[in-house]
Amino acid sequence: MHEALRIEGRGPVAMALALFLSRQGFDPASMLCEPAAGEPPAWLASRSLALSLGSWQLLSRIVALPPAAPIVTVEVSLRGHAGRTRMQASDLRAPALGYVLRYGMLHRALAAALAPLRPSMPDAHDSAHAEPLTVVADGDPGAGSRVHDFDQTALLAEIVAERDARGTAFERFTDEGPLALLPLPEAHRHALVWCARPVQSERRAGLDAHAFEAELRTAFGGALGMLHLHGDRVLAPLQRRVRAHDGDARCIAIGNAAQALHPVAGQGLNLGLRDAFELAQQLGELRAAGRPLVEAVAHYRRRRRTDRGVAVALTDTLARAFTLPAIARFESAALGALDLFAPARDGLAATLMFGLRTR
Numbered sequence: 001m002h003e004a005l006r007i008e009g010r011g012p013v014a015m016a017l018a019l020f021l022s023r024q025g026f027d028p029a030s031m032l033c034e035p036a037a038g039e040p041p042a043w044l045a046s047r048s049l050a051l052s053l054g055s056w057q058l059l060s061r062i063v064a065l066p067p068a069a070p071i072v073t074v075e076v077s078l079r080g081h082a083g084r085t086r087m088q089a090s091d092l093r094a095p096a097l098g099y100v101l102r103y104g105m106l107h108r109a110l111a112a113a114l115a116p117l118r119p120s121m122p123d124a125h126d127s128a129h130a131e132p133l134t135v136v137a138d139g140d141p142g143a144g145s146r147v148h149d150f151d152q153t154a155l156l157a158e159i160v161a162e163r164d165a166r167g168t169a170f171e172r173f174t175d176e177g178p179l180a181l182l183p184l185p186e187a188h189r190h191a192l193v194w195c196a197r198p199v200q201s202e203r204r205a206g207l208d209a210h211a212f213e214a215e216l217r218t219a220f221g222g223a224l225g226m227l228h229l230h231g232d233r234v235l236a237p238l239q240r241r242v243r244a245h246d247g248d249a250r251c252i253a254i255g256n257a258a259q260a261l262h263p264v265a266g267q268g269l270n271l272g273l274r275d276a277f278e279l280a281q282q283l284g285e286l287r288a289a290g291r292p293l294v295e296a297v298a299h300y301r302r303r304r305r306t307d308r309g310v311a312v313a314l315t316d317t318l319a320r321a322f323t324l325p326a327i328a329r330f331e332s333a334a335l336g337a338l339d340l341f342a343p344a345r346d347g348l349a350a351t352l353m354f355g356l357r358t359r
């Protein structure tokens with residue numbers, strides 16, 4: 001019987017960790033897990049997630065890949081300014097820069113892959129195992145976390161566009177905050193993530209569909225023709241929360257339990273999947289060498305510091321910088337320059353595509 005390991009949480013990062021561990025040869029009977037979650041609530045199931053190519057490749061190792069829309073082009077622009085940059089998968093000789101799917105579809109794919117292992121997995125709160133190494137993946141950085149409030153609320157909705165722009169994701173930096181339209185698997189369908197001051201987002205959520213569509217068209221421009229609202233609008237207040245270093249020698253936090261980021265750069269789950277993958281690799285190596293799993297704690301924290309730091313800094317910079325009118329001109333020039341200076345742009349794209357994985 002292998003040394004036991006407890007996994008707290010029922011979200012995608014907790015499930016991915018169990019599957020990566022299984023690939024490392026961990027016996028399901030040694031993984032103490034929370035009972036399977038049912039379908040996520042509707043507001044969460046419909047949330048769109050942009051996953052990087054690197055995440056997509058990681059997922060392909062553990063699940064039958066769910067329906068998703070490939071992103072082959074990202075158009076980044078500043079509203080009212082000339083600067084615009086375009087990232088293309090072909091420039092990087094990649095099949096896609098990333099993929100967009102719904103949270104519910106990802107949940108279903110992970111749950112199906114885990115189903116055969118579930119009957120052998122003991123309950124996470126089984127007290128027969130004295131003090132196992134605990135991995136916290138419950139999506140909550142905890143009460144003592146360091147919080148940065150961006151004073152922004154994201155308005156999420158699905159949009160049906162007159163023009164089909166399959167494969168293209170749009171990111172507009174408006175005076176109020178970033179507005180993204182991401183392609184969804186169905187033709188003409190896009191996921192809207194529109195960040196603005198809470199009072200603005202709340203007002204827009206309360207507009208009738210016609211008035212909302214008109215305001216969206218003004219903010220986004222005419223690239224997709226007429227834009228129609230499909231279904232409900234959901235509001236998500238935006239904060240960045242990073243878990244305070246707890247110093248607990250038997251506990252590792254991963255995914256949103258370690259860091260919950262602003263969604264502007266779509267990095268949260270990408271970082272969480274890398275957390276799960278790297279941790280499973282390290283635990284697999286320790287187990288193969290016959291060493292105690294708890295040795296992973298310090299090693300893991302050291303190894304993941306850079307990737308986490310880069311993702312937090314990049315996300316914060318994007319969330320903050322583009323909302324300040326005073327520097328908008330400079331940013332406009334910077335975006336234009338980025339388009340001319342391909343290596344810088346490709347470096348940014350590569351970081352967004354793969355993050356900083358150490359293997």
Ligand SMILES: Cc1cc2nc3c(=O)[nH]c(=O)nc-3n(C[C@H](O)[C@H](O)[C@H](O)COP(=O)(O)OP(=O)(O)OC[C@H]3O[C@@H](n4cnc5c(N)ncnc54)[C@H](O)[C@@H]3O)c2cc1C
Binds near residue numbers: 010013236272
């Ligand atoms: C508006 C918004 C947009 C985002 N867009 C992106 C993006 O484009 N790309 C990206 O990489 N990240 C994005 N993120 C971040 C991403 O959603 C999180 O990083 C990711 O979900 C973290 O996974 P997790 O397992 O650590 O935590 P969570 O997904 O928060 O899950 C943790 C907890 O949620 C609850 N839960 C989860 N599933 C269920 C269920 N089926 N039933 C009941 N409860 C459940 C459980 O309590 C679970 O322990 C976005 C976040 C927000 C708020």
